[in-house]
Amino acid sequence: MIELLKRYLRRARQPSIHYSLGFLTLGGFVMGIIFWGGFNTALEATNTETFCISCHEMEDNVYMELQSTVHFSNGSGVRATCPDCHVPHEWTYKIARKTQASKEVWGKIFGTINTRDKFLDKRLELAQHEWARLKANDSLECRNCHDFDYMDFTQQGKRARDQHSSALASGEKTCIDCHKGIAHRLPNMAGVEGF
Amino acid sequence: MKNFVLIPLLFAVVTASFQAVAEAQIATLRKGTPLDQQQADPDQLQPYSDRDVKQPRAYPMQPPVIPHKIENYQVDLNVNKCLSCHARSRTEESQAPMVSVTHFMDRDGNFLADVSPRRYFCNQCHVPQIERKPLLENQFKDVKAVLNEAD
Numbered sequence: 001m002i003e004l005l006k007r008y009l010r011r012a013r014q015p016s017i018h019y020s021l022g023f024l025t026l027g028g029f030v031m032g033i034i035f036w037g038g039f040n041t042a043l044e045a046t047n048t049e050t051f052c053i054s055c056h057e058m059e060d061n062v063y064m065e066l067q068s069t070v071h072f073s074n075g076s077g078v079r080a081t082c083p084d085c086h087v088p089h090e091w092t093y094k095i096a097r098k099t100q101a102s103k104e105v106w107g108k109i110f111g112t113i114n115t116r117d118k119f120l121d122k123r124l125e126l127a128q129h130e131w132a133r134l135k136a137n138d139s140l141e142c143r144n145c146h147d148f149d150y151m152d153f154t155q156q157g158k159r160a161r162d163q164h165s166s167a168l169a170s171g172e173k174t175c176i177d178c179h180k181g182i183a184h185r186l187p188n189m190a191g192v193e194g195f
Numbered sequence: 196m197k198n199f200v201l202i203p204l205l206f207a208v209v210t211a212s213f214q215a216v217a218e219a220q221i222a223t224l225r226k227g228t229p230l231d232q233q234q235a236d237p238d239q240l241q242p243y244s245d246r247d248v249k250q251p252r253a254y255p256m257q258p259p260v261i262p263h264k265i266e267n268y269q270v271d272l273n274v275n276k277c278l279s280c281h282a283r284s285r286t287e288e289s290q291a292p293m294v295s296v297t298h299f300m301d302r303d304g305n306f307l308a309d310v311s312p313r314r315y316f317c318n319q320c321h322v323p324q325i326e327r328k329p330l331l332e333n334q335f336k337d338v339k340a341v342l343n344e345a346d
Contacts, residue, residue, distance in 0.1 A: 069267060157263060158247035181269055181276075189274040194285075 043098065049081035057113050058082070065184045072183075085141045085183065086130070093137075124187040131176055139175035146175070241325040249292075250324070254338060258320035259292075265323050270316060277317045278310065 016024060045051060053059035063082075066072045071080040088094050106112075113119040113126075134141065148168065153161045167173040177194065180186060189195035228234040243264045250260050268276035280289035298314035299307050 157245040159263060181274070182267070185271075186269055186274045188272075189279075195274060195279050 043094075046098070047083045047087055047094075049083070052082040055108060057108070057119065061113075061116070061119050062184050069183050080145070080183070084144070088137070088140060089144055120187070127180075127184075127187055131180065134176040135174060142175040142179070241327060243323045244326050253335065261321050261323040263323065265318075270318065275315065275317070282310070 019027075049063075053063045071085075073079070088097055111118075113122050148164075151164060153165055156164065163173075163178065167177075168175075180189075180192075180194070224238065225234050243266070244262065245264045247263050250262055252259060265277070270276060278294065279285060280291040281294045283293050285291070286293045294310055294314075296306075298310050301307055301311045302313060
């Protein structure tokens with residue numbers, strides 16, 4: 001086995017005998033495009049709502065809850081899909097989050113939340129992960145659509161105006177501090193700050 | 196009162212008025228559509244008032260009406276969104292009116308440390324408002340007006 005490996009390693013370090021430099025350069029270039037494109041296509045495929053709710057854990061629980069909220073159905077017909085809020089849009093952070101999400105594959109295989117009861121038991125922990133993530137990135141995924149700079153306070157209610165023009169404007173609070181449970185139902189919030 | 200119509204009161208008035216009319220003429224909001232069917236031409240939803248200005252009580256024991264939207268507020272076994280502002284411990288930050296201490300009393304008259312379970316579901320008594328004209332003329336008089344007339 002090791003002998004075989006060593007042979008391949010030696011071979012790899014030698015110059016090519018049969019293939020021309022042009023073929024190798026162009027071939028490498030073309031293969032690079034194919035692999036890179038393929039990687040990104042696959043990545044994008046996992047970044048769709050269809051992919052997310054292909055698991056019953058997501059479709060039966062969180063997706064059902066989303067449907068009655070304003071982020072799913074509203075007057076203007078603009079809606080948010082799972083990755084809009086749960087996956088960073090910028091490439092570097094997206095890859096980081098996607099790598100982290102490989103743990104969810106583990107969870108799927110071992111059925112961590114494969115029943116409603118299991119899901120409800122684990123819900124607070126899962127929610128806390130998301131709250132922590134959004135707190136840490138200053139609610140970046142909210143702000144991808146809800147840009148503070150373009151908020152018209154005169155169109156907001158008094159309570160919203162008061163909070164947004166003070167706590168949010170000063171950076172003391174971020175969206176998720178107040179807007180928890182806006183797209184999904186909340187777990188038992190006893191002990192959570194603000195409840 | 197005026198445009199600010201108390202929904203429960205309106206219903207009471209509407210119900211009372213219709214009782215005088217023949218039963219066949221009863222008009223419901225669902226226009227007689229059976230409960231298991233979808234109404235063909237549903238009325239447009241009215242936006243809830245969101246002015247955040249406290250409304251006077253129409254009579255002393257009236258549960259105060261909610262002067263803001265409460266759309267999608269979760270009130271269940273897990274969490275009470277209303278209390279996340281109106282609970283005693285939350286009012287300093289929220290500056291919202293505190294839930295009345297009468298709500299801390301259980302049915303035997305004992306005062307509890309927090310809101311009594313029987314008062315947990317706010318919407319049983321407190322409702323948001325819609326600004327629109329009354330469907331029927333309303334002859335409600337404030338008790339003060341009645342007292343003034345008696346003098």
